[in-house]
Amino acid sequence: MNYEVFTDALNRLGKDFALRIAQTSGEIVGPFDSILVGRLLVVLLLCGLIGWERSQHERASGFRPHILVGLGACLMTMAGAYALPDMGVRDPMRVASYVVSGIGFLGAGAILRHGSTVRGLTTAASIWGVAGIGIAVGVGMAGLATATTLLILFTLVVLERVEARLGRNHAVNMLKLHLKDNHRAVGKALTALDRLGAPVKRATMLPSAGETAILRVDLTRPLTSHQLERLVKQLLVVKSIQRVDVSDVEVEASDEAGLATRQGVDVQHQEQMNLDDENLLVDLNEPEGQDSDASKR
DSSP: OHHHHHHHHHHHHHHHHHHHHHHHHHHHHOOOOHHHHHHHHHHHHHHHHHHHHHHTTTOSSOHHHHHHHHHHHHHHHHHHHHSOTTOSSOOTTHHHHHHHHHHHHHHHHTOEEETTEEEOHHHHHHHHHHHHHHHHHHTTOHHHHHHHHHHHHIIIIIHHHHHHHHHTTSOOOEEEEEEESSTTHHHHHHHHHHHHTOOEEEEEEEOOOSSEEEEEEEESSOBOHHHHHHHHHHHTTSTTEEEEEOTTOOBOOOGGGOHHHIIIIIHHHHTTOOOOOTTTTGGGGSOHHHHHHHHHO
16 A cells, blocks of 8 residues: 555656656747748758858858858847847847857958968858848848848859959969979979069969869069060979960060160069079979978078
């Protein structure tokens, strides 16, 4: 008899404990709102489209970072707009305003400086844009967010091609270095250009087939024919450089203008370039184990 009383008391205690856990869990987790979850899925789709476009340009801040920024912005906006409904006076967009200002730190991290060229501004702007998309979806403006996504993609894809086509009319000033396809050729080529004092604006690896790699070097200013000839001769000293394509290099007016032109332009630029030292790049051809010792000497 005592055993049955004990069992009943234990069952009542267990049920009461389970009910308390259920009530506490409900307060911790909160109500499940399928509309808010649907908004998160919309942000996942819209921001994923923009991130996918950025990832096609080999950007580190591509597919997943854009999605994470959008989801975080949407979640924080919904939390600020719909959390604690018992509060009387509230500003639902206060959290969103902090999202807009705080996302600038992440966007700044996507901007990189390569010499005199700054890259990553478009990706930083797209990160800031997906944060706005997340905020808009979070407050129930998914239609406007969708239209904004289409406009952003139009800007990134279509207008990029228009800009590239319009830019074809601009003078191209670059040379292409055909390198041996090994892991040290690019470093040696860049070291050679730096030692020679070449006016490098940007260096970019281009996709190529076969046993060579192509390094595109954009120049900040034209070269004279004498400088170009000496530069090519010096670069070919490095065995990692198989060929130098100068078909797209902008060459200044020839020396027919007279000695004044040579002294006013060529000599001035010659001070910034070291093209006469025949042994300047010889150490770049030494075996891998001796490169560090030679550079120290």
